[in-house]
Amino acid sequence: MLPEVTAVRYVTPLREGGSMPGLVEADDRRLYVLKWCGAAQGRKALIAEVLAGELGRGLGLPVPELVLLDLDPVLARSEPDHRIQEQMRASGGANLGMAFVSGALNFDPLCFDVDPQLAGRVLWFDALIGNVDRSWRNPNMLMAPGGLRLIDHGASLIFHHHWAGAAGWTGRRYDAGDHALRHAAPDLKAADDELAPLVPAALEAAIAAIPEVWLADEPGFDSPGEVREAYRTRLTARLAGPRDWLPEVAG
Known part of the structure; x- marks a missing residue:
């Protein structure tokens, strides 16, 4: 399960990406980047954030800590932008928080070097989860004190947007x-x-971390447990099959 915290202060919007995440302070006195459950991308983007992010952390990759962040829509009163106000009011309850990385810069492949071992682990991980949002145009990586950080995995696991064809993704x-x-x-x-040997245990923990409320009422499934099993089946099959899904790049 993800740690649970409550937002006590809305700090500022982060005007990047379609969902315009917000920076909030929680009751543990830490800052978090809040991903809204009421954003246009819907709850599946949050599920992908949790499953991929916790899987990456379980594999030892530098993904910032994720939390389940409870939001009272009354905090929208301090936001002058009516669009963000509406998004906040639609996001009462359980949202996703990512630990704010202080002092970080957006990663630029022309400015920062990454050693081949770490680059290989990141690329392997992205290939496993089908992350379509780690391009040089939009790396979704930060360079921070202490090294690289991987963020924003909501565009991965695209098979869950069409479960009927999910087997073809494997x-x-x-x-x-x-x-x-x-x-x-x-x-x-x-x-x-x-x-590869670390994935089974890390995958179990990541699947268990998905909040029940985001799995409820998924079309084609009778229970959140069935949805969890569907994620397990797809990623386990991808890992177990031939590594034809790995890209061809110079090592």
């Missing part, structure tokens, strides 16, 4: 043509040897 090759770390000489063989 062996689909990941397109790394625009990946932000493609030219960092990623060592995918070393990453596969290191990470």
Whole structure:
């Protein structure tokens, strides 16, 4: 389960991305980037954030801590932008919070070097979850004191937007043509040897961390447990099958 905190102060909007996440302070006195449950992307973006993010953390990748963040819509009173006010009012209850990374800069592949081992682990992970949003145009990575941070995984696991065709995703090759770390000489063989054995345990913990409320009433499923099993089935099959889904890049 994700740690649970409550938003006590709305600080400012972060005007990046379609959902315009907000920066909030919680009752543990820490700052979090809040991803709204009432945003246009819907709850599946939050499910992907949790499953992919917790899986990445379980594999030892530098994903900031995730929490279940309870929001009282009354905090919308301090936001002058009516669009954000409406989004906040639609997001009462359980939202997703990501620990704010102080002092971080947006990653630029032309300015920052990443060693081939870490580049290989990140690219392998993105290929496993089908992350379509790690391009050089929009890397969704931060360079912070202490090194790289991986953020924003809501565009991964795209199979869950069409469960009827999910089986066809299992062996689909990941397109790394625009990946932000493609030219960092990623060592995918070393990453596969290191990470593949860790996935089963990390996947179980990540699936268990998805809040029940976001899995309820999923069309085609009778219970949240069935939805969890569907995620387990798809990712386990992708891991167990031939590694044809790994991209062809120079190692």
